[in-house]
Amino acid sequence: MWRRFTTVVGRVIPGAGSRCRKRGWVTPVTVVILGLSFLWTGTLADSNTPRQSVLRVLAWPGYADDDWVQAFEKRFHAKVEVTIVDSDEALWAQMHSAVPPPFDVLAANTAEIARYAQAGMLSPLDLTKIPNRRWQQPFFQRLSDIRGLVNAGHAYAIPFTWSSMGLIYDRKQFAVAPSSMRVMWDPRYRGKVLDFNSAQHNFSFAALALGYPDPFHLTPGQMRDVARELVNLRRNLLTYYTLPEEATALFVQHHAALMFGNYGTQQVEQLRKAGVDVGYVMPDEGALAWLDCWAITRNASNLDLAHQWLDYMQEPEIGKQLTQREGLANTMMPVPGGASDAGPKLVWLQLVENIGQREALWQRIESGDRLRTFPQ
Template sequence: MVRRREFVMGACILAALGAALPAAAAEKELRVLTWEGYADEPWVKAFEEKTGAKAKITYTGSVDEIFAKMTATKGEDYDVIAIETSSYKRLVQEKLVQPVDLAKIPNAGNLLPAFRDVQAIVFDGKTYAVPFAWGSIPLIYDKKAFPTPPDSWAVLWDEKYEGRVLAMDDANNAIVTTALALGYKDPFNLTDDQFAAIKAKLIDQKRTVLSYYAGFDDGVSIFAQGGIDLMMSMGEPQVPQLQKKGIDAALTIPKEGAIGWIDCWAISAGARDTALAEAWIDTMLDKKVGTYISEKTGYGNTTNGDANQAIGLTYADKLVFLQAPESFSKRIDLWNEIKATPAN
């Protein structure tokens, strides 16, 4: 993501992040499953200096991959994960995560009011995650091809751009975005007829799609090689990444709206050391970390409202924030069928 997200953290952040835990934790290891950019070296170093433990980072390219890895061993391979709000209903139902005791995470007090009562992560009165970052799934375009921003998702199906479009390899995001493009009012609770229409629409889109990508870096790399005009983006940070590679890229929120997301940290049901997992989350909620998220990546953060305003994250009213869909498994099966079907 900037890698999911490029943070340049200096020594100042290390000094700001709390005192070290007892030396007894020195040989411990925390296993983190997260997006690129959510565990950059300065953050990892800050956590390790704070706790005396080592962090083992595994990066993921999609929500589908996170579920596959977590369900394989009921979460026993990971201690903490980062995933967006719509996934928690399923995670809780499948007993893959455990409740978070916010009293043991002092920096939870830094959360902005909007992120203190996110109902999508509360089940039976228990909180299962802590909000960390937010943003959108916008449309990214090359300004050389579009002097005026495209105003509709329909451009992804325009034969003029055949072979010049990148699409995300993510079942739920692809289906929700297509539902928005088709004008469906509730993209999280689709009828059988709507599923059929979306399937046909996404198969038709394969005429314009050069490639599906997984992971921020993958999308940026393919786009930067040339011949791409449009991309269904994984998020705001891909714009500065592309600009650094010489692409005059910009993003837009189409008139139909776009997906909005809130990523949260959660503790795996299979965590070996819950206290160590809580220490990781506490480190991630330091205000300086939140500030850098916005200043260096363009994502919204959950601890510094001024930093959000400063980078222009003022389009939340155009976003449809992710909710748990009627059936993740149905959406994954449909997406696999779409990918396996030749273009029309």
């Protein structure tokens, strides 16, 4: 029989050992959790037995649960190998870990989908092979209306789930709910703030906090200002986190007061299940929002099986379970404000002006470079 197991590579789980500390605050290592789906433990199969199709999935936590995978394997007589990532940077690194990339389907936000499509790493979709799209809200069916999903008349991804990236706060430490992102810099919360470890999102949310109208296309002067603001934010940080489970453990263990919620409502759900009385707000400056989608890689080994996975992920029961388990919205649920703007405070992610520059600056910020070393 086949036996499922999960390997964890390069991670120190909070509460399960020592943590690396730099300059007085915790710096977790960016990691990838590799969910390797099936190890043969029985007798060798007869050489005449038809070889199983293998689907290699690259996704985020909660997007490819074991019971979903098992049901898919049984229905389509396939083997599924799942790799879980914890950041956009880790996703990009995994897609460049080998030539060709060792994956058939991936889940990424719309900005990243545009990036992969422009790099020629995705395969155009045959929408006739994804009939379960009929269950989606009309906005999510109109792919050409969603920035980043259609290029040169070809659709490259199907929406799966979305969330705002608001502020999560401990109600016991806030008499009144915070209304501005500037609260993350408030010295009253020194050592009590958690931030997500990502170059792209940190520069964008800090740009919003500074009042810049376009957080995804910063001028050189704005980039310098944002970098310095992120250096100043370190004074208040307990640490950076990557996975939602890590954030929950840190929030509980260290009695954090405030967190930039990269995973949004998913993290709120986890914290409340852990017994923390948290609130969730979209700040006055606006909250970043992501729409994660499924796509097929250019080098997918079995296009039919890959399309079947995308179609399977649109089944109503999968969407309902995603919301129940993770607290994330599914594409069958109405989106406030009609979704193209999804309410006045949501700022949907876009491809940024210079990924390399943001990542280079972020490495310096995250590693603890002093403010005086940054350009004035």
